[in-house]
Amino acid sequence: MQFKFPVCAIVGENGAGKSTVLKVAASAYERTKETGYYPSDFFLDTHWDTLSEVELGYALKLGDNSVNFKIKKPTKRWSFPERRFGRKVFWFDVARTLPLDATAGYAKVARLAAGEIATEALSEEFRGKLSYILGREYQDARFAAPDVNEKRVVGLLRRDFGEISQFHQGAGEDNSLDLMRALQEVPQNSLIIIDEVEASLHPKAQRRLINFLIELSRHRRAQVIVSTHSPYILEELPPEARVLLLPTTTGPSVVYGASPEFSLTKLDDVSHPEAFLYVEDTFGEIWTREILAAHPEGADLLTHLKISAVGPANVVAMMGKLGSEGKLPQPGLGILDGDQELKPGCITLPGTQAPEQVVFQGLRGSNWGQLHERFGIGAGSLHAYLEDAMLSEDFHRWPERVGDRILKSKTSVWETMATEWCRVCLNEEVRDAFAASVRAILPAR
Numbered sequence: 001m002q003f004k005f006p007v008c009a010i011v012g013e014n015g016a017g018k019s020t021v022l023k024v025a026a027s028a029y030e031r032t033k034e035t036g037y038y039p040s041d042f043f044l045d046t047h048w049d050t051l052s053e054v055e056l057g058y059a060l061k062l063g064d065n066s067v068n069f070k071i072k073k074p075t076k077r078w079s080f081p082e083r084r085f086g087r088k089v090f091w092f093d094v095a096r097t098l099p100l101d102a103t104a105g106y107a108k109v110a111r112l113a114a115g116e117i118a119t120e121a122l123s124e125e126f127r128g129k130l131s132y133i134l135g136r137e138y139q140d141a142r143f144a145a146p147d148v149n150e151k152r153v154v155g156l157l158r159r160d161f162g163e164i165s166q167f168h169q170g171a172g173e174d175n176s177l178d179l180m181r182a183l184q185e186v187p188q189n190s191l192i193i194i195d196e197v198e199a200s201l202h203p204k205a206q207r208r209l210i211n212f213l214i215e216l217s218r219h220r221r222a223q224v225i226v227s228t229h230s231p232y233i234l235e236e237l238p239p240e241a242r243v244l245l246l247p248t249t250t251g252p253s254v255v256y257g258a259s260p261e262f263s264l265t266k267l268d269d270v271s272h273p274e275a276f277l278y279v280e281d282t283f284g285e286i287w288t289r290e291i292l293a294a295h296p297e298g299a300d301l302l303t304h305l306k307i308s309a310v311g312p313a314n315v316v317a318m319m320g321k322l323g324s325e326g327k328l329p330q331p332g333l334g335i336l337d338g339d340q341e342l343k344p345g346c347i348t349l350p351g352t353q354a355p356e357q358v359v360f361q362g363l364r365g366s367n368w369g370q371l372h373e374r375f376g377i378g379a380g381s382l383h384a385y386l387e388d389a390m391l392s393e394d395f396h397r398w399p400e401r402v403g404d405r406i407l408k409s410k411t412s413v414w415e416t417m418a419t420e421w422c423r424v425c426l427n428e429e430v431r432d433a434f435a436a437s438v439r440a441i442l443p444a445r
Contacts, residue, residue, distance in 0.1 A: 001254045005241035006217040007210065007224040009197070009233055011263045012245030017252050018227040021245075022091075022193050024056050025225055027071065029087040029191070036089050039071055039078050052076070060085060088190040090182065097175050097199045100166040105152050110167055113146035113154075120145075120153075122177070126184040130176060133201075133208045141177060155181070171200040176209075183216060190222045198230035206232040234260035239312055248327035255318050259311040273306035275331040275441045278319040282411060283355050283399075285309045287418045288335055291350070294422040295435040304442055313340045320345030323441070331441040347437045350430050356395045359417050360386070362425040369424040374416050377406055 001010075001021060010018045023042035031038060043051055054073040059066045072079050100106050122130070122141035131138050140158035145151075155166045155177045166174045179194075186192060192213075198206045210233050213224050228234065234242050239257030246253045259281070279285050285307045292298040292305075310319055313336055320334020324345030334346035339353050351358035363369055368386060372379035389401035399417070400410035422431075 001243060002256075003223065003225060003243070004256065005238060006222070007214050007226070007237065008241045008243055009210075009237055010225065010227045010243045010245060011229065011234060011258075012252070013247060016245040016247055018245060019195060022195055022225060022227060024058060025191065026089050026091050026193050027056065028058050028060070028069070028084075029089055030084040032086055032088065034088065035190075037091060039073070043073075045076075088187055090186055090190060090192045092179065092182070092192075092194045094196050094199060096178060097171065097196075099171060100154065100174060105149065106154075106167075109146050109148050109152050109154065113148045115147045116144040117147050117150055118145040119143065122181060123184050126180045129212055130180045133176060133205050133212060134173060135204060135208075141180075143181060172202070172205060175200055176205075186216075186220055186222060188221050190220065192216075192222055192224045194224070194226045197226035197228050198233055203230075203232045206230055207236050210236045229264065231260040231264055234263055242311075246322075248322060250327055253318070253322060253327070255315055257312045258315050259309055262308055262310040262315075265308070273330065274304040274443055275306075275333070275438075276319075276323065276328070277305055277307045277438065278310045278316050278323070278332060278334045279307060280311065280313060280316055280337060281309050283414050283418075284335065284337065284349065286411070286415050287349060287355050287359070287421075290415075290418045290422045291426065291431060291434055292438065294426055295431055297439075298435065301435060301438060301442075305438070313337065317343040317346060331443070333438060333441045347434065350426070350434070354395055356398050356414075359414075359421045359425075360390055360395070360398055362421055363417060364390070366424045369420045371417065371420055374420060375406060375408075382406070 010021055012018050023039075026037045027039045027042065029036060039056060043054065045051055051073060052075050056071040057068070059068045069081050069084060071081070101110060120143045122143070127138055127141045130141060136159070138157050138159060140163070141155070143153040143155050145153050155169075155174070156163050157169060157173060157177065158164075166177065169177070183192070197209065197213075201209060210226075213226075216222060217224050226233070242257055242260070242263060244255040244258040244263045246255050277288060279288055288307055289302065292301050295301065310316060316334040316336055319328075319332055321344050322328050323332025323334070332345070334343065336343065336346050336348045337354055338349050338351040338358060340348065342348060349355055349358070351362075353361075363371065364386070368379070368383055371386075372382045375382055385402050385405040388405075389398045392398065392401060399413040402408075403410045403413045406413070
């Protein structure tokens with residue numbers, strides 16, 4: 001697994017190995033007096049579990065070079081490389097989401113505290129970030145040391161109606177306040193690891209938190225690794241920052257850049273299709289379905305298939321390769337856009353250009369077919385809108401530009417155009433070869 005962006009999110013089904021990866025990353029650096037972790041902090045011997053013959057392998061990238069390390073536990077003791085690099089490591093696991101009144105030692109504070117012996121304010125900058133993330137204005141944020149036990153500090157937030165302690169704050173407020181307190185102290189070049197980063201936060205707060213972490217990574221030159229099950233977190237990150245751990249018959253495979261929808265969709269869907277077709281996006285999904293539907297046996301074929309939009313071409317290629325090697329629960333075939341290089345386990349959509357270019361240009365060559373009837377718009381006006389859309393260099397936006405003029409969604413425009421393209425432009429030989437490639441991955445019946 002590689003972390004190709006300052007803030008990376010690991011996603012996968014429960015038990016896929018997300019927490020294991022986070023723990024290895026936290027153990028990778030030499031422990032300092034202030035921060036750091038040993039593998040024994042995470043990988044414990046218990047009455048029920050004895051760990052031996054364990055090897056944690058990892059590499060650190062230093063400029064253009066990489067340095068490999070291995071931490072081993074052949075029997076009872078961990079052995080470390082003679083020299084490891086030091087780095088401040090900050091670990092936030094799911095225990096941070098435990099309400100204050102359920103945390104050990106705080107019941108006594110709630111019952112017996114009669115005053116404060118010290119208080120520490122959250123910085124104005126991070127109080128502002130907390131207000132931004134949670135979408136409400138906090139006039140003050142501080143941590144009080146109670147006279148019962150000065151080590152059991154209690155966070156307090158002030159709004160216009162008064163001050164409220166963590167004993168009565170919402171779960172999102174409670175753990176976000178603690179997180180802000182910790183993050184404001186993170187020094188330059190640190191490693192920050194957060195398990196289930198979205199815990200207790202509503203969608204808008206999740207989006208704002210991950211954007212705050214991107215900003216923090218830039219200002220502090222820090223690296224952030226999180227695990228998540230949230231599409232809202234994944235949508236805020238670029239493809240290279242999304243890391244999917246995908247279970248296969250030979251163990252987990254790492255897929256970079258998978259779409260949020262695919263990352264959070266189990267392959268053994270409730271409908272239990274006999275095979276999967278993997279495409280880049282919704283446009284590819286719609287066009288693939290329409291091409292198959294145009295085949296005489298298309299209706300039957302589609303009842304046995306599920307078409308999944310998984311993300312960029314590299315993800316399609318990876319899924320096609322895994323499917324061809326029999327490593328997925330069901331057979332699979334990658335369907336790349338026509339402008340992509342053919343890869344093992346994949347076929348391509350018709351043409352040698354992007355789907356939007358092939359469909360628009362093909363229909364233009366057929367005088368736009370009967371699109372005006374399908375859209376219910378006069379041919380003169382519609383043809384002008386279509387030609388105008390094609391003046392844009394960004395062909396991915398052509399359906400959207402048409403939709404803006406005729407008051408339809410880009411998906412609706414594309415579905416109509418893909419259907420009409422299949423009617424007037426699709427070559428029977430191309431159609432039959434495409435359907436045959438799909439039929440070949442279905443189990444024999």
